[in-house]
Amino acid sequence: MTTIEATASVDQATLDALREGVAGVLAEQSGSTAVHAFIDGKNTLDRELWSQAASLGWLGCGIPEQYGGLGLGCHGLAILHTELGRQAAPGPYIPTLSAAQVIAEHGAEAVRTAWLPRIASGEISAAVPTNPDAAALTRSGSGVSGTLRCLGAPDAAFVLAPAGDTWVIVELAGAEVNAVPMWDRTRQVIDIRMQNAKPAAFLENSETLIQAMALAVAADSCGAARSVTDRTIAYMKTREQFGQPIAGFQALKHRAADLATKLAVMDETLAHAVHRTATNEPDADIWASLAKAEVTEAFVFIATDCVQLHGGVGFTWDYDPQIFLKRARLNEVLVMPNPALRDRAAAGLAAATRAGHSALELGL
Amino acid sequence: MTILDAQNDLPAFRQAIRDWLAEVVPPDWKARMARADNDEFIAFQRWWMAERSKVGLAIPHWPVEYGGAGLTLRHLIVIADEMARADAPQARMFTISLIHLPGTLFPHGTEAQKRRYLAGVAKGDVWCQGFSEPNSGSDLASLRTRAVRDGDHYVINGQKIWSSYSMYADRCILLTRTDPDAQKHRGITYFIMDMRSPGVEVRPIRQANGRSEFGEMFLTNVRIPAEDMIGRENNGWRVAQATLASERGVIAFEGAERQRYEVETFYRKALESDAAWLHDDQLRREFMSFLAEMQAGRRLLRRVLAESETPEASASVLPSIVKLSATVLRQRICSFMTRIAGVEGQEFAMLAEEPFGSPMFDFLSAFSGTIAGGTNEIQRNIVAERGLGMPRI
Numbered sequence: 001m002t003t004i005e006a007t008a009s010v011d012q013a014t015l016d017a018l019r020e021g022v023a024g025v026l027a028e029q030s031g032s033t034a035v036h037a038f039i040d041g042k043n044t045l046d047r048e049l050w051s052q053a054a055s056l057g058w059l060g061c062g063i064p065e066q067y068g069g070l071g072l073g074c075h076g077l078a079i080l081h082t083e084l085g086r087q088a089a090p091g092p093y094i095p096t097l098s099a100a101q102v103i104a105e106h107g108a109e110a111v112r113t114a115w116l117p118r119i120a121s122g123e124i125s126a127a128v129p130t131n132p133d134a135a136a137l138t139r140s141g142s143g144v145s146g147t148l149r150c151l152g153a154p155d156a157a158f159v160l161a162p163a164g165d166t167w168v169i170v171e172l173a174g175a176e177v178n179a180v181p182m183w184d185r186t187r188q189v190i191d192i193r194m195q196n197a198k199p200a201a202f203l204e205n206s207e208t209l210i211q212a213m214a215l216a217v218a219a220d221s222c223g224a225a226r227s228v229t230d231r232t233i234a235y236m237k238t239r240e241q242f243g244q245p246i247a248g249f250q251a252l253k254h255r256a257a258d259l260a261t262k263l264a265v266m267d268e269t270l271a272h273a274v275h276r277t278a279t280n281e282p283d284a285d286i287w288a289s290l291a292k293a294e295v296t297e298a299f300v301f302i303a304t305d306c307v308q309l310h311g312g313v314g315f316t317w318d319y320d321p322q323i324f325l326k327r328a329r330l331n332e333v334l335v336m337p338n339p340a341l342r343d344r345a346a347a348g349l350a351a352a353t354r355a356g357h358s359a360l361e362l363g364l
Numbered sequence: 365m366t367i368l369d370a371q372n373d374l375p376a377f378r379q380a381i382r383d384w385l386a387e388v389v390p391p392d393w394k395a396r397m398a399r400a401d402n403d404e405f406i407a408f409q410r411w412w413m414a415e416r417s418k419v420g421l422a423i424p425h426w427p428v429e430y431g432g433a434g435l436t437l438r439h440l441i442v443i444a445d446e447m448a449r450a451d452a453p454q455a456r457m458f459t460i461s462l463i464h465l466p467g468t469l470f471p472h473g474t475e476a477q478k479r480r481y482l483a484g485v486a487k488g489d490v491w492c493q494g495f496s497e498p499n500s501g502s503d504l505a506s507l508r509t510r511a512v513r514d515g516d517h518y519v520i521n522g523q524k525i526w527s528s529y530s531m532y533a534d535r536c537i538l539l540t541r542t543d544p545d546a547q548k549h550r551g552i553t554y555f556i557m558d559m560r561s562p563g564v565e566v567r568p569i570r571q572a573n574g575r576s577e578f579g580e581m582f583l584t585n586v587r588i589p590a591e592d593m594i595g596r597e598n599n600g601w602r603v604a605q606a607t608l609a610s611e612r613g614v615i616a617f618e619g620a621e622r623q624r625y626e627v628e629t630f631y632r633k634a635l636e637s638d639a640a641w642l643h644d645d646q647l648r649r650e651f652m653s654f655l656a657e658m659q660a661g662r663r664l665l666r667r668v669l670a671e672s673e674t675p676e677a678s679a680s681v682l683p684s685i686v687k688l689s690a691t692v693l694r695q696r697i698c699s700f701m702t703r704i705a706g707v708e709g710q711e712f713a714m715l716a717e718e719p720f721g722s723p724m725f726d727f728l729s730a731f732s733g734t735i736a737g738g739t740n741e742i743q744r745n746i747v748a749e750r751g752l753g754m755p756r757i
């Protein structure tokens with residue numbers, strides 16, 4: 001199902017090809033068995049996927065072509081994150097690609113050439129605060145200090161974070177980095193502590209980090225929620241009780257239909273936010289904030305229901321629903337708390353309305 | 365230049381509609397209709413249809429050969445958007461005439477039926493739908509109104525119910541049973557019934573929202589000429605599927621576009637008056653949450669409309685998904701409006717002027733969305749069985 005439509009900057013065929021390519025590779029390599037083995041420490045799926053992603057160009061999907069990327073902007077990113085979510089794929093995609101987005105939009109030319117080609121080629125990954133608005137490094141003189149809880153791999157090359165009234169890129173080679181064990185083992189979270197570290201670069205405006213992360217997390221949630229629903233409905237068709245497949249019980253059918261309805265709304269909520277962002281509308285941040293809040297909560301609802309619809313096996317480590325439920329719960333609290341995102345959107349709506357603009361155009 | 369002359373230039377087309385609406389829509393129409401009795405309501409609906417007809421917008425989406433303007437979906441979206449923006453009256457009394465009748469006759473009617481009956485719609489013929497019966501609602505195929513052949517006529521006996529605007533209707537699309545012994549879907553025949561025929565008696569039914577828009581129909585030895593049968597005898601169920609599918613989101617689409625402006629106006633006024641709910645974290649966030657769903661719903665409806673012109677449409681459950689989301693969202697919005705209106709909102713008032721000026725009326729009216737045209741439970745059955753492939757047991 002494609003609901004992310006092309007805009008002037010990107011054509012539909014390119015987006016469809018990207019989706020098909022990513023979906024195909026991930027279905028083959030990041031299936032249920034591989035992901036289960038990964039969370040049990042029995043393979044290095046994250047690394048294998050990362051090098052695949054690099055060689056297939058996925059990591060540069062949002063990066064402009066002159067910096068080694070594919071130049072597919074937030075459309076391409078939404079598609080990539082959706083497909084990664086669908087297979088609960090492990091790897092630091094959200095922090096790295098969101099940081100790249102910010103650098104591409106707000107970095108000085110030297111900063112772009114320093115980092116973007118290395119991200120696009122898969123040479124390095126990045127870390128960003130799990131909640132950028134609540135985290136900040138302190139600046140004294142030319143150095144920055146503090147502790148940050150970040151989304152990112154322990155071997156991330158740099159962190160992009162707020163420091164006082166500016167944003168900084170700090171290389172992590174010498175910093176103290178500790179991996180945090182998470183319930184969601186498909187994601188990596190690290191604590192970074194730095195003392196008077198010298199930033200490699202300063203960025204003026206990085207509010208876009210919140211917007212980029214919001215879109216990424218929302219996209220991941222859309223793909224993941226659809227996937228856990230598909231898996232659950234497939235299970236319901238094979239599991240028999242009272243001499244019939246449980247998928248025949250109307251109480252469960254109606255729940256499944258409600259999940260399908262929620263999924264359709266989630267996809268459009270994301271697509272609207274992506275569309276407004278891609279066309280640079282002033283209301284883009286409103287819709288990205290709301291998309292993250294709405295879609296991640298819906299994902300939690302869906303993943304919860306899918307555990308229940310599986311019965312006993314849903315409560316086991318060995319079945320898939322728990323993987324998605326944990327991913328859903330992490331997604332829900334990333335970026336900013338959802339109530340705060342709704343408030344952020346409300347402030348944006350009030351400002352637009354006071355200025356006499358409608359924030360409700362679809363632009364379709 | 366008329367509106368239709370501008371059809372090849374979408375912005376000019378939009379502007380022409382906007383200018384026409386500014387000229388023709390009486391600013392006080394809502395207040396007038398809030399107090400109107402049945403005769404005034406009918407007169408107003410007929411006047412509105414006549415105005416639309418004058419500028420070629422009565423049936424803009426029909427093929428030219430049947431009196432339409434043959435406009436595209438893009439045009440229809442523009443028309444709906446401008447009507448919503450101007451808060452223009454809806455042609456509610458003509459819903460069956462404008463949507464269900466052509467949706468049935470285009471695929472299943474004879475050429476003579478199309479020429480005869482479609483032409484009347486632009487002239488203001490009101491049609492109603494005689495499907496539901498007291499004992500056949502969701503299980504429509506169990507209907508029992510009998511039709512018995514008598515020479516070149518059929519004789520009808522039975523009772524229909526919930527038929528919207530049947531009190532004002534000129535004609536009715538009617539489902540009857542011709543073969544009581546056949547399996548229930550196989551013994552149904554579809555007719556066009558003249559509502560002025562002897563033996564047709566209609567009584568209005570009062571709704572929970574105080575209005576009487578639907579009625580029950582008692583049919584006693586009503587004679588219908590055989591040429592007014594749509595499709596073949598005992599093949600009515602198939603024809604009825606076209607009627608039921610004809611809506612394909614159109615009504616919901618117009619409703620959603622109107623709701624967008626209602627909500628937007630409501631919000632702007634709240635901001636201007638610094639309404640208390642804006643400072644209530646929970647209420648403000650709830651509002652933002654349904655705003656997001658409203659946008660998603662408007663996009664979904666555009667997809668349904670686009671899909672309706674493709675061959676995949678007949679197998680798609682997207683219209684059911686959209687019905688589920690749009691009607692429940694409407695209830696959520698009206699419920700929100702009712703809560704923030706406090707005790708004042710419980711004062712008896714029918715349709716009032718402001719957007720959500722009578723939230724209880726709107727809240728109660730919202731049930732028509734979740735019940736009419738196949739209840740939401742039936743939509744869930746459709747989504748689960750046809751969309752998700754869950755077994756029917």
Ligand SMILES: Cc1cc2nc3c(=O)[nH]c(=O)nc-3n(C[C@H](O)[C@H](O)[C@H](O)COP(=O)(O)OP(=O)(O)OC[C@H]3O[C@@H](n4cnc5c(N)ncnc54)[C@H](O)[C@@H]3O)c2cc1C
Pocket residue numbers: 492493494495496497498500501502503525526527528578731732735736737738739740741742745
């Ligand atoms: C405003 C309005 C306008 C209408 N206009 C028209 C009209 O113009 N012409 C016309 O013919 N009809 C019209 N209807 C009738 C409408 O189509 C029926 O009301 C509807 O199909 C439900 O039938 P019912 O009222 O008999 O309810 P029932 O079928 O008795 O349903 C009662 C409850 O049982 C549930 N239920 C029934 N069967 C199932 C099932 N298999 N699985 C799960 N749940 C089930 C229903 O969802 C509902 O909650 C209108 C109704 C309304 C409210």
